[in-house]
Amino acid sequence: MAMKKNILFGALVFLLAGHIVFAQKTSTVYFTKDISGQGVLKVYQKIKDSVKGRVAVKVHFGEEGNKNYLKPELSKPLVELLKATYVETNVLYSGPRQKTESHIKLAKAHGFGFAPIDILDSQGEKIYICSTACYTRVLAGSHMDRYNTFIIFSHFKGHGLAGFGGAIKNVAMGLASRMGKRAMHADYVPDYDTSKCIRCGTCVKQCPAGAISINPLKIDTRKCIGCGQCLKDCPVQAFEASRDRISSELFNRRLVEYAKVLSDSNHFVYINVLANISPDCDCSGRARKPFTGDIGILASTDLVAIEQASLDLVNQAHKCQDAFLKESGRSGNMQIEYAARLGMGSRKYKLIGVD
């Protein structure tokens, strides 16, 4: 009973904190137009004093069928310079990234094999006890404690549910264990269009929760774990990310809270690469074409500032106020607003070119 009260009190304090307007300092974000390994080193030089001890570089090794992920050539000089380890976690949906052995095999096939690779949740979970509005615990890989600094190396691009996926998502979803990912996706049930279904049976076979039936097409909402596998697999796009606005907002809140707990407990610095900016995430097997030209690479020690600067640059390049809303029907603004409200960084920044 006492524990329950403490959790409720903690959640209340967390919610109230969310409504306090934090006096925003101006953070620094470094920028280069040079999208290469050398460009990464240039921006890294500006934040290197914050990188200490054993270093992990958190990347996405790429999905089969999606060419937009950040190629190893970009991070290689940095990883070699720091004798760092590439880190990732296993995913919810089926495919090579679901299991450690096949995940590492895929990483090597995509050219990341020149450095050590550590799948952080390959030997279980680390539990972070917390009291955020959505969570009382956050689940990440048990190998988190092996590293003193994490360089969160993120591809800034669209995301069907969150609006965009950048550093916040790379921390939250990228470092969460499979059960942590499930906790963020839970009750995100895709929409579906029965008239498009050609009854190939793929979704029924691949759904890890046995939630789909196809005569007619239907998802059992009590079983669905929101993994997104069906969106990825269906050959005729009969599924799509739910258009329910609350669901998208809730997903973004969950992402931000996961990122907050993990960034409060670990030491992170951030590098965002603005290239191949598709409306879709790198986990999508059928990502659409980039909607704007390549922009550059940013680095910062402030999570909110680097996301805000990245979003502003994409909007500027696309000549509109909200590029992701325009291209995929989802705004990413809420993600940044909520992170700023939780005191995770500053939306005010100074962009300093290093070219």
Ligand code: SF4
């Ligand atoms: S129905 Fe739900 S659990 Fe099954 S594949 Fe789709 S999102 Fe995943």
Ligand code: SF4
């Ligand atoms: S994968 Fe798509 S087309 Fe095939 S059965 Fe499922 S919904 Fe129908």
